[in-house]
Amino acid sequence: MSDNFDRFKKCAVDVLSVDEAQVVPDATFESLDADSLDLVELVMALEEEFDVNVEEEELEGVNTIQAAFDLVTSKL
Amino acid sequence: MSDRVVLVTGGNRGIGHAIATRLAAAGHQVAITSRSGKADDADGLLVVKADVTDPDSVDAAVSEVEAKLGNVEVLVSNAGITKDGLILRMSDDEFTAVVDANLTGSFRVAKRVSKGMMRGRWGRMIFISSISGLGGQPGQANYSASKAGLIGMARTFAKEFSSRGITANVVCPGPIVTDMLMELSDEQRAAFERAVPIGRLGQPDEIAAAVEFLASESAGYITGTVLPIDGGLSMG
Numbered sequence: 001m002s003d004n005f006d007r008f009k010k011c012a013v014d015v016l017s018v019d020e021a022q023v024v025p026d027a028t029f030e031s032l033d034a035d036s037l038d039l040v041e042l043v044m045a046l047e048e049e050f051d052v053n054v055e056e057e058e059l060e061g062v063n064t065i066q067a068a069f070d071l072v073t074s075k076l
Numbered sequence: 077m078s079d080r081v082v083l084v085t086g087g088n089r090g091i092g093h094a095i096a097t098r099l100a101a102a103g104h105q106v107a108i109t110s111r112s113g114k115a116d117d118a119d120g121l122l123v124v125k126a127d128v129t130d131p132d133s134v135d136a137a138v139s140e141v142e143a144k145l146g147n148v149e150v151l152v153s154n155a156g157i158t159k160d161g162l163i164l165r166m167s168d169d170e171f172t173a174v175v176d177a178n179l180t181g182s183f184r185v186a187k188r189v190s191k192g193m194m195r196g197r198w199g200r201m202i203f204i205s206s207i208s209g210l211g212g213q214p215g216q217a218n219y220s221a222s223k224a225g226l227i228g229m230a231r232t233f234a235k236e237f238s239s240r241g242i243t244a245n246v247v248c249p250g251p252i253v254t255d256m257l258m259e260l261s262d263e264q265r266a267a268f269e270r271a272v273p274i275g276r277l278g279q280p281d282e283i284a285a286a287v288e289f290l291a292s293e294s295a296g297y298i299t300g301t302v303l304p305i306d307g308g309l310s311m312g
Contacts, residue, residue, distance in 0.1 A: 035239065041194065
């Protein structure tokens with residue numbers, strides 16, 4: 001679990017250009033200044049990192065780090 | 077002007093070659109694609125093999141450019157084909173083949189390079205359309221449709237990527253002296269010359285000059301625009 005979150009965090013730091021400390025479960029993408037394009041970019045990076053496939057419509061309502069993490073790890 | 081990594085698809089001849097040559101002379105690092113992977117007169121240009129109808133080929137070509145020159149910062153999407161024929165004699169295959177090469181092919185390349193542009197927070201996409209896409213042209217239902225399609229597509233790239241410092245513009249050449257134009261009959265060419273207010277055919281470098289500007293820092297406030305370069309042919 002924590003190992004996966006570290007991998008997730010690394011992707012988020014790379015793609016969103018934020019500090020590691022900002023990538024906490026409660027953080028919203030809005031609070032990280034991430035727009036819809038950032039979210040798509042992040043998901044693409046996560047798909048590569050975790051070797052999963054996320055459909056466009058699954059991103060609806062994914063507003064927080066926790067939600068994105070859950071979405072990706074539910075596919076492992 | 078700072079030098080940029082430029083990719084010109086179909087840069088082995090005609091308008092694409094003139095654009096590649098001009099941008100290289102301006103100090104940019106320029107790669108061109110051709111279907112054969114070869115090009116004459118390619119001094120100072122990186123020539124990569126690409127078939128824009130094949131996504132894997134596009135990916136491999138862009139990866140090669142990235143490895144050798146860096147992320148593509150300026151895309152000149154120029155590769156195109158014609159399969160002319162009057163509508164009543166045009167097969168579905170002739171129609172879709174041209175749309176696949178000219179429009180979908182352009183989408184494949186632009187989508188592939190957009191990732192690097194997003195990361196770099198800077199990019200210039202210049203799509204080479206045609207006045208046939210604005211006004212239609214007998215015998216070119218397929219080509220005209222593909223070139224008109226580029227306009228809506230480019231404007232969508234312009235809107236989706238505007239927050240990332242990426243602009244997308246369309247240039248519509250009129251009758252330019254290229255091999256493609258020479259495939260027209262003498263009669264068709266003469267008709268063009270008569271119809272052009274400026275009274276002559278255009279030169280490939282006259283397209284390249286505008287592309288050089290659209291690729292520059294100075295053009296940063298221009299996006300989603302459609303620029304005919306046609307001696308006045310499509311006015312009004």
